[in-house]
Amino acid sequence: MYYDELNVGDTASFTKTISETDVYSFAGITGDFNPAHINQPYCETTPFKTRIAHGMLSGSLFSTVFGTRIPGEGSIYISQSLNFTAPVLLGDTVTATVTVSEKLEKGRVKFDTVATKQDGTVVIKGEAVLLPPRRPAV
Numbered sequence: 732m733y734y735d736e737l738n739v740g741d742t743a744s745f746t747k748t749i750s751e752t753d754v755y756s757f758a759g760i761t762g763d764f765n766p767a768h769i770n771q772p773y774c775e776t777t778p779f780k781t782r783i784a785h786g787m788l789s790g791s792l793f794s795t796v797f798g799t800r801i802p803g804e805g806s807i808y809i810s811q812s813l814n815f816t817a818p819v820l821l822g823d824t825v826t827a828t829v830t831v832s833e834k835l836e837k838g839r840v841k842f843d844t845v846a847t848k849q850d851g852t853v854v855i856k857g858e859a860v861l862l863p864p865r866r867p868a869v
Contacts, residue, residue: 744800745799786819842861
């Protein structure tokens, strides 16, 4: 979608169930081998009592929405704020939802970003600014 096609209130989502493979793959890609994500005996000593997914794994689902749904292919991420409000456990289903909140100058668009678990618990809340793709010159 181009800048002129986006309207305040437009929304899109992506849903994914977070698996053990996702967590190990994300750890391998990022190098984040924090035991809170990969070591069950360690996690049993934490307040969560079990492994939790990397916060940025769930946060990365916003990029999926932006790159494939709204604005879509060719979008450029400018900024993203993330507030992590609850843990995501292995097996949780996370829905990342983005909503156009404001059209800015220079072709930029601000979005509200919210990720929720299957029970409606908000796990991430934030904002993003993107540069939608430019309309090809005629």
